[in-house]
Amino acid sequence: MTTVRETPVRLTQFAHGGGCACKIPPGELEDVLGGLRRPGTTATGTTLLVGLDTGDDAAVVTLPAADDAPAQAVVSTADFFTPVVDDPYDWGRIAAANALSDVYAMGGRPIVAVNLLAWPRDVLPFDLAREVLRGGLDIAVEAGCHVGGGHSVDDPEPKYGMAVTGVADPARLLRNDAGRPGLPLSLTKPLGLGVLNNRHKATGERFEQAVATMVALNRDASAAALAAGATCATDITGFGLLGHLHKLARASKVTAVIDTAAVPYLDGAREAVRDGFISGGTRRNLEWAAPFTDFGDADADTRFLLADAQTSGGLLVAGEVPGAPVVGELVSGGEYSVVLR
Structure with missing residues (x-):
């Protein structure tokens, strides 16, 4: 469903890109991070269980064990981006759901978040910023996550997101390096968010199905994956399905085979591609994917x-998740990390 709604201010026109399509390209980011190593156990007795090594969705630190308490881990992440839609309240909701998703992608539960806001104070009125923050707060409340303040800066380009802290059972994490041959791959949200958002930015058309998908929390999908015994997952955001799946396959030392006919897409996504609404981020993703992907036919x-560079996309789980389509499987590692069939 698409509509065109007049808004006093089109927030997407104040940004060079939109949403997770503004991420630094994955190849360039890996060059920046190359050689940075995680420390071991610190003087406080905490241990970095998940860090930079595999490019996972969030950092995980184990806490020192207590005699009368079960083992616990802290999950930490941050995510922010430029406006992906024109409506400030919806942008706030989408950005918050996207930031919280990193905790769910690790099998955790978010407990507290702080806002990250960049605002062109001499250009855009603060009542719009209030709406952005209200949207983020409403999603956090839905997630059962406190919002305890944050940080703001005067910036020529508006940006919003959250730094989120969660908790998890260190023995029941969802990690991108825990895949193994024989596991099916389940995708919990359809693709196509990037091209629909790009069409929205260019034309003002509003895609209700895209907004509903982006504001939907990955909480239930994460809980269902854990209940089904899954140990491996990632969320699909700015690097697209191919990019995030490559990271999972590389970390797990397997090959991911995707059944292209089984992958779900949002209504209007193929038409948006046909009409040329492809972001620069998506084009860079495809270029980066070429060396490790067998595209088949x-x-x-x-x-x-x-x-396609997704914003607040779904989880990709190595295992069956009730209600989510199976889009492929993991097999023994080969020449390519991703194979399309």
Whole structure:
């Protein structure tokens, strides 16, 4: 469903890009992070269980064991981006759901967040910023997560997101390096968010199905994955399905085989690709994916959709998740980390 709604201010016109499509390209980011190593156990007795090594969705630190308490881990993440939609309240909701998703992708439960706000104070009125923050707060309340303040700066380009802290059972994490051959791959949200958001930015058309997908928490999907015994997952955001799946396959030393006919897409996504609403981030994702992907007979539009830079996308779980389509499987490692069939 698409609509065109007049808004006093089109927030997407104040940003060079939108949402997770503004991420630094994955290849460039890996060059920046190369050589940075995690420390071992610190003087406080905490241990960094998940850090930079595999490019996972959040950092996980184990706490010192207590005689009368079960083992516990702290999950920490931060995520923010430029406006992905024109409506400030919806942008706040989307950005918050996206930030919380990193905790769910690790099998954790968010407990407290702080706002991250950049605002062109001489250009955009603060009543719009209030709406952005209200949207973020409402999603955090839905997630049962406190919002305890935050940080703001005067910036020529508006940006919003959250730093989120969660807790998890260190023995029941969802990690991107825990995949093994024979596991199916389940995708909990359809693809196509990036191209629909790009069409919205260019035309003002509002895609209700995209907004509803982006504001939906990955809480239930995470809980269902854990209940089904899954130990491996990632969320699909700015690097697209191909990029995030490559990281999972590389970390787990397996190959991921995707059944392209089984991948779900949002209504209007293929039409948006056909009409050329492809972000620069998505094009960079596809270029980065080429060396590690066997594209098979997949046509150009399908390749773009599989590389589409998602904002607040779903979880990709190595295992079956009730209600989520199975889109492929993990097999023994080969020449490529991702194979399309």
